[in-house]
Amino acid sequence: MELKRNIYQELTNWSKKKNKKPLILKGARQVGKSFVIEHFAKHNNINIHKINFQSQKDAFYIFDGNQDANTILTKIEYFLDTSIDIDNDLLFFDEIQEYPKAINSLKFLQEEKPELKVIAAGSYLGIMKNQESFPVGKVEYLSMFPLTFEEFLQAIDKKLYDFYNTIDVDNMKVIDTFFHQKLLDKFYLYLAIGGMPEVVLSFIEHVKDNSLYETLNIVRKKQEQLLESYKSDFSKHAGIVNSSHILNVFEAISIQLSKADYEETNKFKFTGVIPNQKGYDRIVGPLTWLSKARLAIQSFIISDTKQPLKAEVQKNKFKVFMHDIGLLNAELSTPIHSLLNIKSSLGSYKGYIIENFIACELFSITDKHLFTWTRGKSEIEFIFEKKTHLIPIEAKSSDKSRKAKSLLSFIKRYNPTYAYKFTAQNYGNKNGFETIPLYLIGKIFKERKY
Template sequence: MRRKISKELLKWKNLSARKPLLLQGARQVGKTYCLEKLGKKEFQNYHFFDFMENPSLSQIFEQDLQPERIIRDLGLYYDHDIILEKDLIIFDEIQQCPKALTSLKFFSQKSPNAFIAASGSLLGLGLSDEPFPVGKVTRYKLYPMDFEEFLEAIGQKRLISILNSATLNSPVNEAIHQKIWLYYKYFMITGGLPEVVKRFSEKIDTLSEAFSETRKLQQELLKDYIDDITKHSGKIKAVRIDAVFKNVPIQLAKESNGVKKFVFKNVLPNASRYSSLEAPIEWLIKAGLVIKVPICNKAELPLQAYSDEKRFKLYMFDVGILGAMLGLSPKTIFSYDYGSYKGYFVENLVLTEIVSQLNKQIYSWNRNMAEIEFLLDYETDIIPIEVKAGVSTKAKSLSVYKQRYSPKVSFLLTGRPMLQTKSALVQLPLYMAPKLENYL
């Protein structure tokens, strides 16, 4: 599977001097795969050290944190000849060995020509007691696969070419739009976790089997995420975190007219205030399992100054896991006819696409009866993005927003194939959410 982040990893490799690389992300998004692919493709030799699979590796970091001694002992332990300035050295699941994480600081200072790459879950790194090597590592964040990565993984490169060549003057025609939309619905079912996409791709010739196997794997992964909550937080805290985690999809699915503010009441017994839920919510954000979108009452820079910590939306990190948590069958999702779910489901998918491309905090705007799903702080501008699950192009809230703030550009994403611009409004199909930056 080709991941877009591979280009960034290659740039890092080609630097004349480099800091250690730290690839972060939620579990199961493909961090290990990306680093091993870099090693296989770009280096004559690479050495892989997995701290989760082999906890005894941590002992090598107990004596001291001197790079040459660490590499020497790792080579002796595995009977490898490691050339520090030629070979790629991968520290996988580095959150399992806090001292290995700290050692990256010394690799940065004493071995700037070394190729040290580490992967770590957002959760484990966020909970570590060891000091983080701030300023001493090059950090990248990996998200679930986006729609283009999904298309390539299932052998639809030609559709990617069509998306890349589409312009305001030459949009996708209706026939091709219907084909792309078919695969977009598949993507709603699978989400972007690589293992799920791979399973779907292997079974796609028999669609009923593909749907069944996909959902079965999603349920297994969901159990793993829930087990992680207990593993990393303890039984008492886990009950609260698990309750919040399972409540996010429920609240998303309640509204037929878009996602509303996350409501604190009835999530936990005898807890109806933000203060009671703040810790579990922040835990889930650190773990990369939910995405927080603050709601602004004013669309001015800096957006953070006009948001209230108690007013926000919560979305799931992956739309495939979202469908599994709600018990929405793949056939139901594929039919694109599931009542109030449809609006929020697409909204969640669009958000994950935007976040994966721009890696920025996304906001929302709400005033009186007008609401803009997403606000993007881009350079010196604030970009409003309205999302419509169907083919309607009526955008009352966007009109209200434009009259009030006169944005340089605004976006309307719908189920139509249309690409057009009028009065600083760019209208795009939903599946082109990863390409918003091309029109800024």
């Protein structure tokens, strides 16, 4: 089965450029980069020529020596026993980090064959560490993430997705109670499964012949396998010594989140993360590695809203979230039945799950670090920059009405044009902010006209 991804449109826009640069597709491992490129070519009737540098190491010889684009393409044609149509075909270098000289060849292809569509994918860290061979200014980037809730919904329930598409976020009103509950059910299911393509496909495959709980137990095993593959991959690009520190920091993310207070996560604490080492300076390297590998999402804590928000950042004050909500719950061994009945089963621990979900959705939109606002006892989980607007986002897991004290405090101080409380409640608009169902967060920020 094919998963429809929003990135297809961005690939189409890139492919239509006259003087395009080779495209490097960024993303954590296992988010489906290779799958997307091949299916993009298939559905657009583009002839694709692929070299996988991990499985086809004899292709290394193609790029040895000083050579121009014509020579490189001639060797590729011979190697693949094919002919490349410069104006129409796609050249795809997969796992390109395995051979630095192939990375360097992107420079010559851009300068001499700008009409040729060239895409490279692989470990972003592996690509970037080859600084001597990296073609600075000769490539462009496109980021890829795990499936968002919207993409997940489209994959598992097309009819409900069609209704979801009819929701007009510029003219919001109370959503039909029947569909609101159905969308919440799928949202809770997404918290258990997450957006890793292999995991989503496993769910779709097995749910046909098994009960929901049996299927989710199969899915959990797939998630655990993915986590193990990440951890075993740390040493490949970071070295044996550093990999142990990276593992410590990676595992600390979920542990610290699970120790959160009722409805808000805490600042990331440095003490005890790496044995016998204290302070920000000791964890900044491994954390930066995880952030660049797109396995960690940072939200920097600020106390004012002067733009640019980056100017308000103190580098050692931040929260950290995992890149996929399903993997977070697998890492913590969160009981699957609790996720499907999150309103009553998880008690005081469900807040951090909702907050991590929102972090993933926002990161897939911005592709940048996030921001959290605190002042005194008030905290706004996220501040979202949209054009000239700074939009406060309060996240609540409950479907019961609660006073949004922090949000009201922020509104009184800054008087924002937009202010949102995302919750399991249906839509509402009063006291200067909108209450919006959690499943609409991606739609609100992508489709609403600001």
